[in-house]
Amino acid sequence: MAEPAPDVLQRSDDQKIPIKSGKKRWRPQWSAGVALIPAMTITIVCFYGFIIWTFIISLTRSRLLPVYKFTGFDQYVRLFANERWWTAMQNLAIHGFLFIGGCVVFGYLLAILIDRGVKAEGMFRTLFMLPLSMSFIVTGVIWQWVMNPGLGLQEAVRALGWASFEFNWIVRPDRSIYTLAIAGIWQQVGLCMALFLAGLRNIDPNIWKASRVDGIPVWRVYLHIITPMMRTVFFTVFILMSAIVMKAFDLVVALTGGGPGFSSDLPARFVVDHILNRQELGLGAAGAFVLLCTVIAVISPYIYFELKKERGGRGH
Amino acid sequence: MNGVELRDVTKAYAGITVMENINLEISDGDFLVLLGPSGCGKSTLLNMIAGLEPVTGGSIDINGRDVTALEPDERDIAMVFQSYALYPTMSVRKNIGFGLKMAGMPKPDIEERVKEVAELLQITPLLDRKPSQLSGGQQQRVAIGRALVREPAVFLFDEPLSNLDAKLRADMRIELKRLHERLGRTIVYVTHDQIEAMTLATKVVVLDRGSVQQADTPENVYRRPANRFVASFVGAPTMNFVDGTLVREGDQMFFDTGKGKLPLVDVPAQANEMVGRPMTLGARPEHLMFDDAGISARVVLAEPTGPDQYVRLAVAGAEMTARSGPEQAFKPGADIGIVIDGARMSLFDLENGQALLEG
Amino acid sequence: MRYNRWALYGLLCLAAIMIMAPVFIMISTSLKSMDEIRNGSIFTLPADPSFAAWSKAWLGDCTQTLGKKCGGLSSSFMTSVQIVIPALILSVGLGAVTGYSLAVWKMKGANVMFAALLVGMFIPPQVTLYPLIIMIRELGIFGSIPGLILVHVIWGVAFTTMMFRNFFKTVPQDLLKAARIDGAGFWALFWHVMLPLSLPILGVAMILQFTYIWNDFLLGLTFGGRSGQPMTVALNNLVGSQFGEKEYNVDMAATMLTALPTLAVYLLSGRLFVRGIAAGAVKG
Structure with missing residues (x-):
């Protein structure tokens, strides 16, 4: 209808952008579906399929090789009658409590110290997180040497003049489990610090201004105001550290080898040992499945909150 | 007919109808402004014209062609966004030329078109910069350039001036109006700002809660509001x-x-x-x-x-x-x-x- | 106020010393001779620093070998490199594409799949270990480098996908709309727009995956066999299997050598590593 105004960009039809035809075109959504196939396969087969497979094995009397002769929950009965398993589970509780507690307490304290506005913050942060870049094997070997009762810390402190100093936990069956916590905290405290620090940095600076105007001492602000505000960070840290504890395998192998005897054994090592070395596949699978149930019990609130957050976020 | 025609367009989310039987005719060369408060459905309507959201019912014609089932790039449209939506990692030149490249146009042709558009919008010196090095107004020009270079049948603008400060907004408004007069292309423009609607539009469509309240010239919308909602929404201070x-x-x-x-x-x-x-x-x-x-x-x-x-x-x-x-x-x-x-x-x-x- | 500042720095320095002490002991021990280790303290600096233990750890002691190998870490270092590089590229690449598909292309079930992946990240590897062994064996790549690469990709994909998905979720909708109007399809949007945008997160994912794969022990132990022994497994064997008196200087040199690549990546990447971890990079 309206006469087109003289148009700088006016062109004849053959110079227009070719508009692709709409009928047979490949839709990008289909590509997205195809691109998901590898990850989907891994998730379905290698995660969930294999969990079911392991569960099935745990119901059989498999030893060296899987045999599918079902014996009901016999392997679980054997497992719960196994003294080494109970030692490992007890150790998991002790180690979990000390390790998670230590990481949370020291990690939070370090984060607060750094958050007080220090010079060379970057340097301190780098140092605190340095052990994190090393493997559990490396950590275990280092601490094995440091805690070596013959030539390690005990001897070195005695040489400084404290002749009665004793630190031989690594060779004492009643103490060796504590050495795991020491090495573990040393390695992971930096991660906790980083997470707490990120949380502290997210706190509205006006809270600090308000508390200064009100004349509240700094330690009280941390205790009564900041810490409650950080509860989701505490929750995250707790979950992450729990996951590490329950998978803990490398560190025991390198630091104590589960010993002396089985005094510092952990369930993850129990499982691997029975599957790979002891030809007790069924028992190992049962142990693995119990371990998985423990993990799920601890992790599920976290997953629930993650997904809920996700859903809440989409509402806007 | 040339222009855009919406017939009985309906939109539902999860079974809840948010828009029912929208009928609109946008003539060739019109500057149509969709005006309404936030949540009235104006952006949804624009997205449906663009093909970014599927319609639940009804059909959309662009230049006499039924585009209801087509992808956005098959519809012969271009769009300018409130947030400009420039590709942050590409230079201005690449930003403007990206659509042509995707359409498979030969490089020298792209170069030439980008040059023309840049001259038209006076952004030639900015061609090799990254979007982050541009001011808000300059980014807006680039976003418009990216739309112009496609030479589409219809331009879609989604609150393009809302992120600019007051002074710049007034300048860009004038420039948009000039551009429309110069190119004579059909424009569909979404805004909640009645000044923009009054100054730019040849036709205003006032929307509320998913339905058309009034579709008329800006003068008539102001002088003869069709209902109380239009009367209270248009005009400041309010009636x-x-x-x-x-x-x-x-x-x-x-x-x-x-x-x-x-x-x-x-x-x-x-x-x-x-x-x-x-x-x-x-x-x-x-x-x-x-x-x-x-x-x-x-x-x-x-x-x-x-x-x-x-x-x-x-x-x-x-x-x-x-x-x-x-x-x-x-x-x-x-x-x-x-x-x-x-x-x-x-x-x-x-x-x-x-x-x-x-x- | 001033005393507080002193106390603050005092505590921080104390913490730094405690955390650095084992690293210091490791390095100084590796530079000592066995005589000095026997007669001195772990805290003292080496009187006569020597790299003898380092070269022994790296090349092995060829005077007392069993078979052809000298038992040094150099060959397992090469194995680790051959595992890490392909596994890194594949797991990060797959994670980027998967995360992109999940975040950008709203498909039915995308959230369910993401939840399934998220849970998968917490599954202890022990639980799926034996079926995985069977699968890798059936594929004929058990005890080889390709087998280990595949296992690392399987175990890494949940983590890399999560990182990329969470990043791509933050890309403004308008940008995706603009690209669709410009006619960019699935791969064009990925290559020209999303991947360049995600370079920082790509760096973070690379660094963390490198660290995880290099530091892995369980998978290397289980799937490596003889020919695919990565450095962590070799280190553990070296430390655990010496005859006669333990050579602590060689142990520490070997430990240092094993830790060096990830340590170097950490120190060089600095902020990226911190950012990746603090950005919610959850991996046990």
Whole structure:
């Protein structure tokens, strides 16, 4: 209808952008579906399929090789009658409590110290997180040497003049489990610090201004105001550290080898040992499945909150 | 026909209908503004025209071609976004040329077109910069350039000026208007800003809660709002509304609020039939005229805005805003007489809010 | 206020010393001779620093070998490199594409799949270990480098996908709309727009995956066999299997050598590593 105004960009039809035809075109959504196939396969087969497979094995009397002769929950009965398993589970509780507690307490304290506005913050942060870049094997070997009762810390402190100093936990069956916590905290405290620090940095600076105007001492602000505000960070840290504890395998192998005897054994090592070395596949699978149930019990609130957050976020 | 045609377009999310039977005709070369408060569905409508959201029912034609089932790049459209949506990792040159590259155009042709558009928009010196190195106004130009270079049948603008500051917004408005006059292309433009709608549009469509309230020229939308919603949404300060009845005393018409009678002057003849019927009077601030012979109103507050001042008045049991020149002084508590311009006022049905006066 | 500042720095320095002490002991021990280790303290600096233990740890002691190998870490270092590089590229690449598909192309079930992946990240590897062994064996790549690469990709994809998905979720919708109007399809949007945008997160994912894969022990132990022994497994064997008196200086040199690549990546990447971890990079 309206006469087109003289148009700088006016062109004849053959110079227009070719508009692709709409009928047979490949839709990008289909590509997205195809691109998901590898990850989907891994998730379905290698995660969930294999969990079911392991569960099935745990119901059989498999030893060296899987045999599918079902014996009901016999392997679980054997497992719960196994003294080494109970030692490992007890150790998991002790180690979990000390390790998670230590990481949370020291990690939070370090984060607060750094958050007080220090010079060379970057340097301190780098140092605190340095052990994190090393493997559990490396950590275990280092601490094995440091805690070596013959030539390690005990001897070195005695040489400084404290002749009665004793630190031989690594060779004492009643103490060796504590050495795991020491090495573990040393390695992971930096991660906790980083997470707490990120949380502290997210706190509205006006809270600090308000508390200064009100004349509240700094330690009280941390205790009564900041810490409650950080509860989701505490929750995250707790979950992450729990996951590490329950998978803990490398560190025991390198630091104590589960010993002396089985005094510092952990369930993850129990499982691997029975599957790979002891030809007790069924028992190992049962142990693995119990371990998985423990993990799920601890992790599920976290997953629930993650997904809920996700859903809440989409509402806007 | 050329232009855009929406027929019975319906949109539902998860079974809940948010838009029902939208019918719109946008003629070739029109500058159509979709105006409404946030959440009225104007952006959804634009996204459906663009093909970014599927329609639940109905069909969309662009230049006589049914595009309802087509992907956005098959529809012969281009879009400019509120956030500009420039590709942050590409230079301005690549940003503008990206659509052509995706369409498989040979490189030298792309170069040439980008150059032309850059000259038209006077952004040639910026071609090798990254979007993060540009000011808001410059980014806006690049975003427009990216749309222009596609030479589409229809340009879609999604609140393109909302992120700019007031001064720049006014400048860009003028530039957009010039650009439209120069290119003569069809534009569909979404905004919640009535000034943009008034200044830019050849046709305004006012939307509320998923339905078209009025589709008309900007002048008519302002002068003859189709219902109370349009009347209150368009115009700042907002229109005054009072409930009451029309009464006639001799030659003089009044609007009786029950607590006082507002005198009306130059009332159109069609209002005669409505005498005695309860309704809502709508009068814009400029429709209140100071007249010593009028009803006595008490000054509550005067707000000078610079060129004008708006005077808040308590009159006939209601509060109304009147416009005045900046010179006159109003003392709070003082009394002043007013009459209402019956030729320009609006009358609305008390029940459904529809306008009662025509033309 | 001033005393507080002193106390603050005092505590921080104390913490730094405690955390650095084992690293210091490791390095100083590796530079000592066995005589000095026997007669001295772990805290003292080496009197006569020597790299003898380092070269022994790296090349092995060829005077007392069993078979052809000298038992040094150099060959397992090469194995680790051959595992890490392909596994890194594949797991990060797959994670980027998967995360992109999940975040950008709203498909039915995308959230369910993401939840399934998220849970998968917490599954202890022990639980799926044996079926995985069977699968890798059936594929004929058990005890080889390709087998280990595949296992690392399987175990890494949940983590890399999560990182990329969470990043791509933050890309403004308008940008995706603009690209669709410009006619960019699935791969064009990925290559030209999303991947360049995600370079920082790509760096973070690379660094963390490198660290995880290099530091892995369980998978290397289980799937490596003889020919695919990564450095962590070799280190553990070296430390655990010496005859006669333990050579602590060689142990520490070997430990240092094993830790060096990830340590170097950490120190060089600095902020990226911190950012990746603090950005919610959850991996046990």
